[in-house]
Amino acid sequence: MKPRFLFPLVAIASLVFGGLIAASAQDKAPAPEAAAAAEAPKEVHKSLMEHIKEGGLIMVPIALCSMATLYLIGDGLLRVTNRKRFLPEAHVSGVKNLFRTGDYVGAYKFCKNNPSPFCNVTRAALSMAGEGKHATEEAVGAEVSKENAQMQYFISYLSVIGVCTPMIGLLGTVFGMISAFATLGTSGIGDPGKLAGAIGEVLIATASGLLIAIPAFFGFYWLKNRSAKLVHDMQDTIGGVFKKMPYEHMAGAHLGDEELYAAMPNWVQQEPQNA
DSSP, X not given: OOHHHHHHHHHHHHHHHHHXXXXXXXXXXXXXXXXXXXXXXXXXXXXXXXXXXXXXXXXXXXXXXXXXXXXXXXXXXXXXXXXHHHSOHHHHHHHHHHHHTTOXXXXXXXXXXXXXXXXXXXXXXXXXXXXXHHXXXXXXXXXHHHHHHHHTTTTHHHHHHHHHHHHHHHHHHHHHXXXXXXXXXHHOSSXXXXXXXXXXXXXXXXXXXXXXXXXXXXXXXXXXXXXXXXXXXXXXXXXXXXXXXXXXXXXXXXXSOSOOOOOOOHHHHHHHHHO
């Protein structure tokens, strides 16, 4: 074989042999991505209960607030979404029929025997009808305020929970941060990853508090607006019932069966006897 053909053959053989050696080395050595993945810490997936335990003892009052929020929202929904309970159609129609016939004593007894927010307000108004329109309207306003207060008694606690739970969570976070930095001060920053993990754990309390406060505030304002609408509807209904009330013919009448304690002064009654 001529020397001029020997050099190209040697070059080709060298390239092929070098490629085989490089391929073998790549198979033995780990890929850069694999090496980086091997060196990187494995991601740890924690359950919800583990996260709650990491929050510490402060998670106990937060859990109690969460249960109270669920109860109060459920109770409020039962109170303000049932319009038939607040304004029963049978009660409204029964009172209207008795008003049409002028049987106000019967209307008072009907309201007393069928308690409901509508009948309670109507009964209070009828008991003051003999004192005039102004006194009747004041009685309606006072009784409506009473019924509204009873309806919103538990709803108002949602606002308290919405304000307090973030503070409780922040308190747990502050205590956890104090503990974490106290450990850092004694042992040094040997492992920053542990410090970051400790800080992440103490922030669970704040996150849990906010997680409870958001639905508590939403439920509070929604239920409050809903109850205000029911009160407005009841006031309109009662206003329509008493629209044509003949107060001039009922002056001095006492329709209720409650005992009246405010009698005439005893010296007024004794004057004719001494004359």
